[in-house]
Every structure is written in C-alpha cells, then in structure tokens.
Amino acid sequence: MNLVIALLSTRTFITADRIRETVLGYSEEASDEAFSRMFERDKNELRDLGIPLETGRVSQTDPTEGYRISREDYALPAVELTADEAAAVAVATQLWESPELITATQGALLKLRAAGVDIDAAHDDVAITSTAAMPGLRGSEEVLGILLSAIDSGHIVQFPHRPSRTEPYVTRTVEPWGVVTDRGRWYLVGHDRDRDAVRTFRLSRIGAQVTPIGEPGAVRRPAGLNLREIVDRVVGDWPTAGQARVWVADGRATALRRRAIIVGRRTLAGRAGEEIDLDIDMFDRVAREIASYGADAVALEPASLRDDVMARLEAQASGLADRA
DSSP, rough: HHHHHHHHOSSSSSSSHHHHHSSSSSOOTTTTTHHHHOOOOOOHHHTTTOOOOOEESSEEEEEEEEEOOOHHHHOOOOOOOOOOHHHHHHHHHOOOHHHHHHHHHHHHHHHHTTTTTOOSSOOOOOOOOOOGOOGGGGHHHHHHHOOOOOHHHHHHEEEEOOOSTSOOOEEEEEEEEEEEEEEEEEEEEEEETTEEEEEEEEGGGOOSEEEEEEEEOOOOOOOTTHHHHHHHHHTTTOOSSEEEEEEEEOOOOHHHHHHHEEEEEEEEEEEEEHHHHOOOOOOOHHHHHHHGGGEEEEEEEEEHHHHHHHHHHHHHHHHHHHHO
C-alpha cells in the first residue's frame, strides 16, 4: 500500500534507490540483494493485482530506469447504472437490518449518489428507506437468506407455515420462484407441491426451519412469469394508502396522536377517548403499532386493518396462555 501511494503521488518516474529511501517498509539495513528481491516481489504483486505499473527514464538527461503508476489508468471509470441495476441496488439496501450492514449500505448509497446515480428515481416500485421502515422483514432475515439461496441454486424447500397467527403450522413443500416485497410485507412465490398450484407465502408466517431438499437445479421459474402480478392478485385488496380510523384512550397512544387528526370524542367500553384519522403509509407497520397499545388503541376502519390488529392481539394472548 505504501508503494502504491508513493508511485501514485509522482508525475515523473522515481528510481528504485529513491523508493528504498522514502517508502516505509524497505529497511535501510537490508542488503542490496534483499531489497532487490523484496522490490521485485512487490512489483510482481502489483501487476498481478492489475495495477498499471509503468517504467521509464527518470528524465531526458538521466537514463536511469524509474517507476510510477499512471493515475488515468489506475482510476476507476465513472459509475453508470441502468434503471434496473440501480433498482436492484436499492432493493439490496432494504434487505438487511443489522447495524453493521446498515452502515455499509448507507455508505454505498452515498457513494452512488455522489457519482451521479439517481437511485431514488431508478424504478417506480422501489423506494429508498431506512430499514426501520421495512417492518415486514423483522424476524424473517434468516428465512429470507435461506430462501434466496435456494432460489439461486434451484432447490425445492420445505418449511412450516401458518395462514394466520392463530392457526397451527403445517409443513409445506414448495418450488420457490422468487421473493417480492409489497406494501412493507415480504412474500415467497412458487409452486406448492402439496396442493399442485401456484401459491404465495408471507415470510412472517413461515417458521424458522426452512430446509432445502432434493438436487440443485430441480426448480426452474417459468418463462415470462410476473411474480409481482401474482402477489398483487393475492393482496391487492389491502390498502396502499389512505387513512385509518382509530380510537385511542385519553392520555394514551401519544405517538399515534402526534401524527393524526382528531375527529371527535367517543366513549368505548366505558373508557373516554377520541377517534383519530391516521395516514396509512405501510399497512404492516400501522397494524403492529396499533396492536402494541393493547386496549388503549382500537382500529375501527378499514376492516382489513381491524382484522389484522385483532389477529395480532389474539396471537399474543394465545402465546401468553401457552406460557402460563
């Protein structure tokens, strides 16, 4: 690394003797033969790495051979991504939630934007957000990783799945075709061998024990298949935007109140409170937040949101009963 820095910092060729004197790592106490072996090794290593090491005369009056690295040949070309490539980068930054990967992905986005790549506008179906805005993946990172690996290798997978939080798990055998994100939720799309039909599975309803089975290459995604259209047909009745009507008890659910519009007073189950209108940005996140307040917040409309919140509360109550 020191040698690369030294050779990049000069416009003219510098001699081996000068390199020996100025570059840290070439000991002055080493013999000429030892330095020569070390320097030849380092030059060969730089060339093996593809670094354009040049040789030439130090000056017109000095025929001594010198060395340098051409900055023009060393520099990488400008980053140019197609809309689809930029969209793929955008999706990749949304997949992982560990603090280490958040730092790396945000750094990558900054570098791409600095290079003039407009990732935000790269694709209509992709939005750059922090991973905190991708609640549908939480707790399913390991499942997602195994599924993506199986899709890449063409393996069939087996996993426990339940249609809702209150129903028991049932083992499913699936030929996985792809994973699609829709409104903050993540879905596996594939051919269900047990039912001999195309099926969509929400990742948060898949148990952690996902097992690839059979031989690699056994699964091939049908040509021309649009996974997003399949998911849209299944979940298209869920609200993508709009408002939710929620009742909140007096003095409770402060975070909800801050971003809502107060509609009016209402007493519910003997408790005083207010009805509020709340913007739905991501269905899953809103449902989870309302459910987190328990009896202090009640989803009233739309019906799909109310059903989702009730299913979450029933599942939580069932889990507490099992532990008791």
